[in-house]
Amino acid sequence: MGMTLTEKILANKAGKKEVAPGEIVTVEPTWVMSHDNSAAILLKFKKTGVKKVWDPEKVVIILDHTVPPPTAEYANNHRSIRNFVKEQGIVNFWDMNTGICHQVMAEKGYDLPGAVIVGADSHTTTPGAFGAFAAGIGRSEVAAIWATGKIWLRVPESYEIIVNGKLPKGVFAKDLALHIIGDVTAGGAVYKAVEFKGETIRDMTIASRMVLTNMSAEMGAKNGIIEADKKTEEYIKERKKAPYKVFHPDEDANYERRYEYDASDLVPKIAFPHTVDNVHDIDKAEDIEINQVFLGTCTNGRVEDLEIAARILKGKRIHPDVRMLVFPASWEVWREADEKGILRTLADAGAMVMNPGCGPCLGAHEGVLADGEKCLSTANRNFKGRMGNPNAEIYLGSPATAAATALKGRIADPREVL
Amino acid sequence: MGKVWKYGNDVNTDVIFPGKYTYKIMSDEEMASHALEDLDPNFAKNVKEGDVIVAGTNWGYGSSREQAVKCLKAAGIKAIIAESFARIYYRNCINLGLPAITLKKEDIDKFDAGDEVEVDIENGVITNKTKGFEVRFPPFEGYVMDIIKAGGIIEYIKNQGNRE
Numbered sequence: 001m002g003m004t005l006t007e008k009i010l011a012n013k014a015g016k017k018e019v020a021p022g023e024i025v026t027v028e029p030t031w032v033m034s035h036d037n038s039a040a041i042l043l044k045f046k047k048t049g050v051k052k053v054w055d056p057e058k059v060v061i062i063l064d065h066t067v068p069p070p071t072a073e074y075a076n077n078h079r080s081i082r083n084f085v086k087e088q089g090i091v092n093f094w095d096m097n098t099g100i101c102h103q104v105m106a107e108k109g110y111d112l113p114g115a116v117i118v119g120a121d122s123h124t125t126t127p128g129a130f131g132a133f134a135a136g137i138g139r140s141e142v143a144a145i146w147a148t149g150k151i152w153l154r155v156p157e158s159y160e161i162i163v164n165g166k167l168p169k170g171v172f173a174k175d176l177a178l179h180i181i182g183d184v185t186a187g188g189a190v191y192k193a194v195e196f197k198g199e200t201i202r203d204m205t206i207a208s209r210m211v212l213t214n215m216s217a218e219m220g221a222k223n224g225i226i227e228a229d230k231k232t233e234e235y236i237k238e239r240k241k242a243p244y245k246v247f248h249p250d251e252d253a254n255y256e257r258r259y260e261y262d263a264s265d266l267v268p269k270i271a272f273p274h275t276v277d278n279v280h281d282i283d284k285a286e287d288i289e290i291n292q293v294f295l296g297t298c299t300n301g302r303v304e305d306l307e308i309a310a311r312i313l314k315g316k317r318i319h320p321d322v323r324m325l326v327f328p329a330s331w332e333v334w335r336e337a338d339e340k341g342i343l344r345t346l347a348d349a350g351a352m353v354m355n356p357g358c359g360p361c362l363g364a365h366e367g368v369l370a371d372g373e374k375c376l377s378t379a380n381r382n383f384k385g386r387m388g389n390p391n392a393e394i395y396l397g398s399p400a401t402a403a404a405t406a407l408k409g410r411i412a413d414p415r416e417v418l
Numbered sequence: 419m420g421k422v423w424k425y426g427n428d429v430n431t432d433v434i435f436p437g438k439y440t441y442k443i444m445s446d447e448e449m450a451s452h453a454l455e456d457l458d459p460n461f462a463k464n465v466k467e468g469d470v471i472v473a474g475t476n477w478g479y480g481s482s483r484e485q486a487v488k489c490l491k492a493a494g495i496k497a498i499i500a501e502s503f504a505r506i507y508y509r510n511c512i513n514l515g516l517p518a519i520t521l522k523k524e525d526i527d528k529f530d531a532g533d534e535v536e537v538d539i540e541n542g543v544i545t546n547k548t549k550g551f552e553v554r555f556p557p558f559e560g561y562v563m564d565i566i567k568a569g570g571i572i573e574y575i576k577n578q579g580n581r582e
Contacts, residue, residue, distance in 0.1 A: 024559050026559060138482075144513075144571050152512065
């Protein structure tokens, strides 16, 4: 029996000829990632009685969630992480002047084909865009890996999601991701590997592919994955932190379920409060007045995202009743966007260009909403209270929809302004 | 050797261990006394060391609370055998040292409440003494078996820490 991409990677890592869904394998992860929550993880680690992490070169720590820290408590957490990093000799540490963990993992060359990456963040599915197996795990399990160097994984059943056709003007990877999640539903792929294939995926930039694997978590998937190709190898050429091996799914691989989509008839999509699978065509949302537009996050804070927004807002001013917050996903993104004049264009339009990081996505700081307010966000989650106020509403859309909305003061179709 | 407690599909963590107790610090015995309280009030009173649970699909969905595994282990449950488990519940089972065994529906259907069964974790055999049949399952692989034998991942790591 042939194997899916996920099965191939897990079999290779476990040193087995083949693996089947349901089987448990034990692997040494290529990288284990954590962020500001490393402060809690290191306390758990210390309780194990193990003195040194198993391999200080495979532990990756990236500070991104509350940067710079808004309270003394967060600041103390950051300090305890920095001390731990020094004490353990952890080389792959990126302080708060780097970017969002899932973006930094790509930029700094950890996201590699064939790698097994686990991290203490639910959107650790993102590296799947590079043909890696990548999944979110709990804090205790990260502490356990730091102590033992291994994790057991149940080989998931795979779904294949096949997308063909050219995305129409004004419709982007985010709209496709929302469309798929609306169809599969928030719990529709629980514990499954979702493998994205088809010409639409092959035509996508790496940044756009990352939107799909990032949002795989929102249908409950264990991991989202896309076969590596020339674009992948081009991206990682100068960045890679380790050797890698490209795997391909077998022709006769067994997929538990298949979803097929035609991208060419898609329209911009909006996920309504308070679940990510509450997805509607944009025309159902067009009268909704918006107080805040949030452009950024690990889902949509890359250069192509800021660029499309800048194209829409160039030479214009955003609606006076809207606050627009822009958070580039990393300082690398910030620099490139700066060189291209994107940040200046956005600021000239009235947007506030903020420091790279998770920003207000998780409601900790930098843009919390008032009671009764509505936000159009390019993030991946719109749960009640997600942005710090349970009495506010979050609508999810693409960066182009975000820019069109900022311009009009209500949810607006980007096809009208592109 | 123990007997079967049989349940259906989609048994959630709230009926296994009620949410109202989750932030109360409890001894193992006290946890055991609330096990399955809202699903089967007879369970906690009558369960014996070595008994097993046999259930349908999606056992343990809902919250990530570890007490929903711990209370059953503390009550003496030796293994949970189900058609499928909720993802976090499954991980919690293994990491707390309670074997979670997946069987096909046709095998699950062969068991009835009260059957006397023996579960051989090491070799992957469930023997139903009442009905006189055996069902095999793939034994847990090395690391997972080590965790189960140690009684959980924390115990496993502590043993490792002590060795250094």
